[in-house]
Amino acid sequence: MKISARISAIVAAAAILAAAFGFYAVAGEGNEPMTEKFVNFTMRDSLMRSYEVFRKGGEARVAFMGGSVTTREWRNAVMDFLKKKFPGTRFDFIMAGIGGTDANLGAFRLPSDVFGSGKVDLFFLEFAVNGGDVKATEGIIRQAKRLNPDIDIVIMYFACTGYMQDFNAGRVPSWIRQHDKVAEYYGIPVLFLYREVAEHIKADALTWEEFSTDSVHPTSMGCKIYSGCIIDFLKQAWSDPKLAVPAPDTRLPEKLKSSCYENGRYIDINSAKVKSGFASLDNWRPGKTCNFAPPVDVLEATEPGSELSLDFRGTAVGIYTIVGFDAGKIEYSIDGNPFRTKDQFDVYCDQFHRPCYLIFDSNLPEGRHTLVLRVSANKNTKSIGTAVRILKFMAN
Incomplete structure (x- = not known):
């Protein structure tokens, strides 16, 4: 055999x-x-x-x-x-x-x-x-x-x-x-x-x-x-239980990458300051999903021009989101710099809603910063909407 x-x-x-x-x-x-x-x-x-x-x-x-x-x-x-x-x-x-x-x-x-x-x-x-x-x-x-x-x-x-x-x-x-x-x-x-x-x-x-x-x-x-x-x-x-127990790693070596995400964390969506359009949506339950189990609480905007800001401390900032059939483009600015655009819609968005993330910048100087987000009117041609649904903000 x-x-x-x-x-x-x-x-x-x-x-x-x-x-x-x-x-x-x-x-x-x-x-x-x-x-x-x-x-x-x-x-x-x-x-x-x-x-x-x-x-x-x-x-x-x-x-x-x-x-x-x-x-x-x-x-x-x-x-x-x-x-x-x-x-x-x-x-x-x-x-x-x-x-x-x-x-x-x-x-x-x-x-x-x-x-x-x-x-x-x-x-x-x-x-x-x-x-x-x-x-x-x-x-x-x-x-x-x-x-x-x-x-x-x-x-x-x-x-x-x-x-x-x-x-x-x-x-x-x-x-x-x-x-x-x-x-x-x-x-x-x-x-x-x-x-x-x-x-x-x-x-x-x-x-x-x-x-x-x-x-x-x-x-x-x-x-x-x-x-x-x-x-x-x-x-x-664990074959030799008499092996010595190492001392705690209380002193870490120098970083391989000075910008590594060693302070990565979530920031609650309630920390954002809403200017227009965004609203908390509790127990949101979309149709077809992948890689998460609804319901979830999100900060949602579906109309172009919706805007919010977030004050944070760190060297990196982003968002943890749910994207799907109606995912829109996001315009963002950090510390008053010119707005840039990121498109949430990708190759999986026409199949289901799923968790995703965007990192807007990971090389900021250490200190306090302000992120401004707004929903773009210029949507992806494959998307059926301009939605932004935020689960958490992220900072390092």
């Missing part, structure tokens, strides 16, 4: 085998799985801070942040493993995945979406598929370490068809190079999950169609592969 024909049954047992025997199950030469440890990772710093918190028992918090793949079922096996390994610990698991979003937005939503319930002890992070440059990834890392100097962070590099092509060509994907530059600088462990998938496909032990339903989202089998790798990594990281 071909290995690819057996992989479904083998991988289906992977989570059970990993939990019971401490290994990641992969296809072997016979009809039985061979025991092969997951090796596609770089350890760097240890995970003994979180281990010590979990070992002592009591309350602990584990967060998962990323795009749509972060929302998938692979997390369930990882959470079950942690609960079984540390039965005396009451875990609070935070799911901070939002489909179609990258590390840029992640840096601004980190304080509320990840740390909104308190300090996080173990933080799984993945934006290599959706992107986000060094300043975004570094901003997330620095802010997380500042919010909890004892945090353990694990960065994951998930698989997509583009990364399979890069692997076969002997290239490291561009986003992964950028994210790994940050991980190496700050001593953060990384899991090369895309490489694990690519190696199995190259060895005819797996097909992409078995692993994913499209170009990136894992099937149930794909989720078992991810969870099996992550669980085996954790077992190896």
Whole structure:
């Protein structure tokens, strides 16, 4: 029987085998799985801070942040493993995945979406598929370490068809190079999950169609592969409980990017000063949606010329919005400078309403600034309206 024909049954047992025997199950030469440890990772710093918190028992918090793949079922096996390994610990698991979003937005939503319930002890992070440059990834890392100097962070590099092509060509994907530059600088462990998938496909032990339903989202089998790798990594990281617990990271090194989003945050829509047209709309519930669950509260304007202003402190400013069929163009000015225009309507807007963001400027001088927004009368020809619906303002 071909290995690819057996992989479904083998991988289906992977989570059970990993939990019971401490290994990641992969296809072997016979009809039985061979025991092969997951090796596609770089350890760097240890995970003994979180281990010590979990070992002592009591309350602990584990967060998962990323795009749509972060929302998938692979997390369930990882959470079950942690609960079984540390039965005396009451875990609070935070799911901070939002489909179609990258590390840029992640840096601004980190304080509320990840740390909104308190300090996080173990933080799984993945934006290599959706992107986000060094300043975004570094901003997330620095802010997380500042919010909890004892945090353990694990960065994951998930698989997509583009990364399979890069692997076969002997290239490291561009986003992964950028994210790994940050991980190496700050001593953060990384899991090369895309490489694990690519190696199995190259060895005819797996097909992409078995692993994913499209170009990136894992099937149930794909989720078992991810969870099996992550669980085996954790077992190896915690294989020697006598390892020293590192001191807290209370003194961070110099920044790689001086403009990184280390102070990224949301600003409530009620902080804006409305001049005309904009109004609060509670429990807004659009028709067809993607990557969010209505109802939501928005600050809405649908008429050209509607205008508001926002006073803020920082070096960057933007908005977190809902865009869709009627998304309009936005005219903006910062500190009295000439107005510029950004078009909210993109290739997905004619399909559904979804969360999106715009960053108007990320290189402002530190200090107080004023943002002025107004709805443009010059709409995209594909849009059916000129709507602007703001969930949050963003500043760094």
